[in-house]
Amino acid sequence: MDLENQKRIKDLAETHGNENVVVVLGGAEAEASGLAAETVTAGDPTFAGPLAGVQLGLSVYHITEEAVKEVVNSDVYEEQVGMMEMVLPVEEIASEMSQFRG
Amino acid sequence: MSFAVVKAASYTLAHTPDFIPFGSTPTTAKARDDQEYFAALKNGLRSFDDVVNYPPNQCYVGNITPHQLGEVAQPWYQDAAAGERTGRYGDIMPQVEFYALLKASDAFDLVALTPEFIEVANPKLAAHPLLKRYTLDASKAMAATDMHAMLEAHKAEPLKMDGELVGIVKQAHDEDENLSAHIMLENLTVKATGVHAALCLEAQGVDLSEVEYIIECSEEACGDINQRGGGNFAKAIGEMIGCASATGSDLRGFCAAPAHSLIHAAALVKGGAFKSVLVVAGGAVAKLGMNSREHLAKDMPVLEDCLAGFAFLVTENDGVSPIVNTDIIGRLNVGAGSSPQAVTSALVSEPLNAVGRKITDIDRYSAEMQNPEITKPAGAGDVPEANFKMIAALAVKEGQLERKDLLSFVKNHGMPGFALTQGHIPSGVPYLGHGRDAIMNGEINSFMVIGKGSLFLGRMTNLFDGISTVVEKNPGVQEAAGFDKDEARRLVAQAMQDVAARLAE
Numbered sequence: 001m002d003l004e005n006q007k008r009i010k011d012l013a014e015t016h017g018n019e020n021v022v023v024v025l026g027g028a029e030a031e032a033s034g035l036a037a038e039t040v041t042a043g044d045p046t047f048a049g050p051l052a053g054v055q056l057g058l059s060v061y062h063i064t065e066e067a068v069k070e071v072v073n074s075d076v077y078e079e080q081v082g083m084m085e086m087v088l089p090v091e092e093i094a095s096e097m098s099q100f101r102g
Numbered sequence: 103m104s105f106a107v108v109k110a111a112s113y114t115l116a117h118t119p120d121f122i123p124f125g126s127t128p129t130t131a132k133a134r135d136d137q138e139y140f141a142a143l144k145n146g147l148r149s150f151d152d153v154v155n156y157p158p159n160q161c162y163v164g165n166i167t168p169h170q171l172g173e174v175a176q177p178w179y180q181d182a183a184a185g186e187r188t189g190r191y192g193d194i195m196p197q198v199e200f201y202a203l204l205k206a207s208d209a210f211d212l213v214a215l216t217p218e219f220i221e222v223a224n225p226k227l228a229a230h231p232l233l234k235r236y237t238l239d240a241s242k243a244m245a246a247t248d249m250h251a252m253l254e255a256h257k258a259e260p261l262k263m264d265g266e267l268v269g270i271v272k273q274a275h276d277e278d279e280n281l282s283a284h285i286m287l288e289n290l291t292v293k294a295t296g297v298h299a300a301l302c303l304e305a306q307g308v309d310l311s312e313v314e315y316i317i318e319c320s321e322e323a324c325g326d327i328n329q330r331g332g333g334n335f336a337k338a339i340g341e342m343i344g345c346a347s348a349t350g351s352d353l354r355g356f357c358a359a360p361a362h363s364l365i366h367a368a369a370l371v372k373g374g375a376f377k378s379v380l381v382v383a384g385g386a387v388a389k390l391g392m393n394s395r396e397h398l399a400k401d402m403p404v405l406e407d408c409l410a411g412f413a414f415l416v417t418e419n420d421g422v423s424p425i426v427n428t429d430i431i432g433r434l435n436v437g438a439g440s441s442p443q444a445v446t447s448a449l450v451s452e453p454l455n456a457v458g459r460k461i462t463d464i465d466r467y468s469a470e471m472q473n474p475e476i477t478k479p480a481g482a483g484d485v486p487e488a489n490f491k492m493i494a495a496l497a498v499k500e501g502q503l504e505r506k507d508l509l510s511f512v513k514n515h516g517m518p519g520f521a522l523t524q525g526h527i528p529s530g531v532p533y534l535g536h537g538r539d540a541i542m543n544g545e546i547n548s549f550m551v552i553g554k555g556s557l558f559l560g561r562m563t564n565l566f567d568g569i570s571t572v573v574e575k576n577p578g579v580q581e582a583a584g585f586d587k588d589e590a591r592r593l594v595a596q597a598m599q600d601v602a603a604r605l606a607e
Binding site for chain 1: 478
């Protein structure tokens with residue numbers, strides 16, 4: 001995950017409390033989504049960024065997961081994500097993401 | 103006015119393994135004294151032959167087509183067939199020639215080379231059909247011991263061959279960070295690689311002395327403390343390559359700049375301001391080894407070991423070359439949304455719908471042509487394929503394509519990515535050469551060039567950027583409607599008779 005994004009997420013978690021922050025990912029690929037999820041839960045696996053060794057344990061979902069889809073207005077979801085749903089490896093991403101949630 | 107045409111396109115690479123430490127990722131590793139990374143980096147470097155043979159590079163310079171590249175088994179970096187450094191569109195330059203060209207591009211005595219290096223480099227320049235016009239002045243050589251003194255004082259950056267010091271790039275000012283040795287190295291690199299690309303147009307028969315305007319569209323900025331980004335790379339390059347009749351300027355727009363430049367060039371020509379416009383871009387030092395950490399972790403070689411350049415010439419309609427159809431311009435306006443479908447609609451379906459065409463009417467799409475072998479291990483996926491899938495999905499949503507045909511659309515209207523991840527380089531234009539040939543050979547009738555840019559990286563706006571246009575078969579020179587004097591006289595006479603008749607009534 002981009003180092004600047006790690007810093008922003010760390011700052012947000014410190015300001016609002018870990019339990020009040022949900023990270024929604026939009027990456028196009030399963031492995032990269034998994035790495036991002038790992039970064040905001042167990043810490044930066046590359047040990048390069050501000051979240052290296054920092055276990056935030058944040059709630060993290062991908063935008064194409066059912067849990068997110070259920071809470072978004074369906075018209076808005078269709079307009080913003082509908083096409084990408086057709087294109088992305090949705091099931092592969094969901095399976096990768098589930099590994100990082102307790 | 104008649105549409106402008108794409109007259110020629112060139113693509114070049116400079117293999118610069120000793121420049122990789124100047125890239126953004128290695129620079130960060132250096133700041134952290136990451137010895138493990140640099141040990142792995144040393145083992146992950148490729149030879150010049152490996153770089154030449156690498157199938158995506160062979161595709162970039164025009165020795166194989168994107169279709170042929172798609173038939174080569176992956177990983178492409180293993181067991182590649184032997185290739186030539188020179189291709190139909192350009193040339194792959196080894197580091198020794200690149201350093202020589204860097205010195206030839208130096209107007210302010212900022213590059214110094216050792217006498218031993220100059221002795222080796224001059225015969226290489228003399229043997230190159232395009233670079234033989236440049237000769238390094240041995241009387242201006244600098245001894246390596248003097249260079250070490252400047253390096254220790256942090257007043258220069260080193261030029262090395264296999265780790266051995268052969269030259270330096272000096273700072274251009276004692277205090278101005280905009281003229282630091284590192285910035286001068288980056289900017290002289292843009293100039294040198296831009297020169298290399300433009301000269302390869304000459305090898306295709308283009309007379310550069312006839313160019314009237316130059317647009318440079320890379321991602322660097324040259325200027326000093328009072329105008330950081332003042333420019334003008336375009337004229338600096340033009341001066342080196344004999345464009346004595348041209349003026350020019352730089353155009354910036356992150357990775358979308360080349361697509362913007364194609365449209366600017368076509369509009370300048372179509373509007374009659376200039377008869378021929380050269381678009382040129384040099385390479386980005388910062389992108390060297392950008393994803394090397396991920397490549398090395400996966401036991402891959404460092405694939406971002408070259409600087410890339412390109413140039414293309416847009417001229418008045420010759421009745422033969424493919425036209426740039428500027429009636430079709432996809433624009434991501436300031437007020438447009440930035441969701442993937444909003445972007446794809448604005449760039450693809452809306453401009454086509456406006457002229458009564460369908461997504462499936464365009465034979466090929468060229469969007470963000472990054473080599474997937476570089477981006478996938480870094481977690482960015484197959485970027486061109488993702489673009490083609492989005493275009494196909496949009497065609498499904500608009501009822502122009504059956505959902506079951508989505509993947510065959512991707513195969514038939516897309517192509518594998520073959521461009522280096524040098525920011526602006528992959529942005530749609532790498533296909534201008536192949537696409538022009540495919541149209542001229544009758545294989546396709548049209549292709550769309552799509553550029554996209556991540557403006558948020560500059561921290562000025564969260565907006566996304568994109569622009570597109572269509573290049574297509576030239577319908578042939580339309581015979582201009584002749585001015586028939588007799589017919590004109592007859593019409594005037596008739597009109598006067600009518601007026602006279604009305605007055606008489």
